[in-house]
Amino acid sequence: MDTVTTIAAVRERVRAWRRAGERVAFVPTMGNLHAGHLSLMEVARRRGDRFVASIFVNPMQFGPNEDFAHYPRTPREDERMLEAAGCDLMFMPDVAEIYPAGYENSTRVEVPRLSKILCGEFRPGHFEGVATVVTKLFNIVQPDIAVFGEKDYQQLTIIRRLTADLCLPIEIVSAPTVREPDGLALSSRNQYLTAEERRIAPAIHRALRVAVDRLLQGSDDYAAIEREGYETLKRVGFRPDYFAVRTADDLSEPQPGARELVVLTAARIGRARLIDNLRVSR
Numbered sequence: 001m002d003t004v005t006t007i008a009a010v011r012e013r014v015r016a017w018r019r020a021g022e023r024v025a026f027v028p029t030m031g032n033l034h035a036g037h038l039s040l041m042e043v044a045r046r047r048g049d050r051f052v053a054s055i056f057v058n059p060m061q062f063g064p065n066e067d068f069a070h071y072p073r074t075p076r077e078d079e080r081m082l083e084a085a086g087c088d089l090m091f092m093p094d095v096a097e098i099y100p101a102g103y104e105n106s107t108r109v110e111v112p113r114l115s116k117i118l119c120g121e122f123r124p125g126h127f128e129g130v131a132t133v134v135t136k137l138f139n140i141v142q143p144d145i146a147v148f149g150e151k152d153y154q155q156l157t158i159i160r161r162l163t164a165d166l167c168l169p170i171e172i173v174s175a176p177t178v179r180e181p182d183g184l185a186l187s188s189r190n191q192y193l194t195a196e197e198r199r200i201a202p203a204i205h206r207a208l209r210v211a212v213d214r215l216l217q218g219s220d221d222y223a224a225i226e227r228e229g230y231e232t233l234k235r236v237g238f239r240p241d242y243f244a245v246r247t248a249d250d251l252s253e254p255q256p257g258a259r260e261l262v263v264l265t266a267a268r269i270g271r272a273r274l275i276d277n278l279r280v281s282r
Contacts (some may be wrong), residue, residue, distance in 0.1 A: 001083040002156060003090045007140050009089050011051070014142060022049035026143035028134060031055040032072040034080045036178040036186035040147045041085040043175045047145050053082050054091040054137055058102045061129030067271075072188055091141070098136060109135045111158045111165070114251060118154050119266055119275065122241040130155055131162050138168055146170050151177040152187050153262055153277040157251055177276070179205070183275045194274040200272065203236045204267060211245065211263045213274045215280045218257040238267035248279060 004010055014024055025048025027040045044051045055078055062068035075092065099106045102161050108128050108214040114120075115127035138146065148156050160172050178186045183205030184198075193201060207229045214225050229243035246252065248260040264277040 001081060002078075002089050003092060005091075005093055006097060006271055007093070010089065010140055012055055013089055013143075014050075017050045023145065024048055024050050024052060024141065024143045025145040026137070026141045026148065027051070027136050027147050028052045028056055029053060029078075030057045030071065030080045030188070032074050032188040033078045034186050034188065036151065039087055039178050040149055040175045041082070041087065043173055044145070047084050047147070047173060048143075050088045050199060052088060052089045052091060052141050052143065053087050054093075054141070056091075056093055056098060056137075058098075058129055058133040059095060059111070060099070060106070060108075060132055060142055061126050063123055063125065066123070067189075072191060082156070098133065099214045106132065108132045109162060109166075114158050114161060116153070117242060117251060118246075118264060120154070120241060122266065127155070131158060132207070134159055135162060135166065135168075138170060141255065144171055145173055147173045149177060150174050150273060150279075154251060156247075159235075183209075183212070185274070187274065189272045189274065192270060194270060197237075197270045197272065199270075200237050200269060203233060203238070204265060204274060204276050207243070208231045208263050208265065208276060212278050212280050213241075215245070215261060215263070216264050216282055218282075220234075220258075222254060225263075229266060230264070233265065233267050238269050241266040241268070241273075243267075 012158050018274055025044035027044050029037055057071050059068055109131040110128045111131050120127050156174055161171055163172055182202040184202045211229050225245055226243050230240050231242045243265045245263050247254045247258055248262045261280040262277050266275045
């Protein structure tokens, strides 16, 4: 595996692969890799002849009171995991390489409506930062395939939309959420949890399962399902941002009888803000 820090070095290697007729798969990450990331890498290895991963903690997607400075960074361990996963190229730029004029002055990419709802309501500017850095990374790597996890379903939906709207010739592939045996979705932020908070955390998955069961039983009382999920999380010790039922394709509020749905939540406990979702087909 090669490790590079510059845009020029990435483009040089990708050009060589393209001349050889090889398909390039890409997994963008913020590092501090875990088994959830490895599942994305397995998809990338299967779908592409060459596999590029990036590690970049993007300051543009963090709010002023969020955890950018303290976000866990483990570059040496990440490098070992990527090499073991069969990565061909690790791109690990610094902030100046991605935002040479400073991220405050950088051109930005915004996906209307989708970036303002759900997590976007509680993290203003977050998805603008995500959309901007993903667009920049797509233009740097120019992959045929890019792989994203379904755990951040809103992010996945936004990336699908920007890829379509900007006419980018990239196939967006999703990978299922990886969970602990008790249902907790894997996340770098899980390490913020104390032992007691970790004991409580699987309640998120249980609340989502209850909501899914209600929907599969035919309920169209989405507001009641949302209230029940929200109050359940609050009762066990979370500070929920939202608990929502949405249409699966565009996260709009569903009409009665909608068949393809997703239940999403974001909830805080201690220092951690945890997100999760479950799809529903009925």
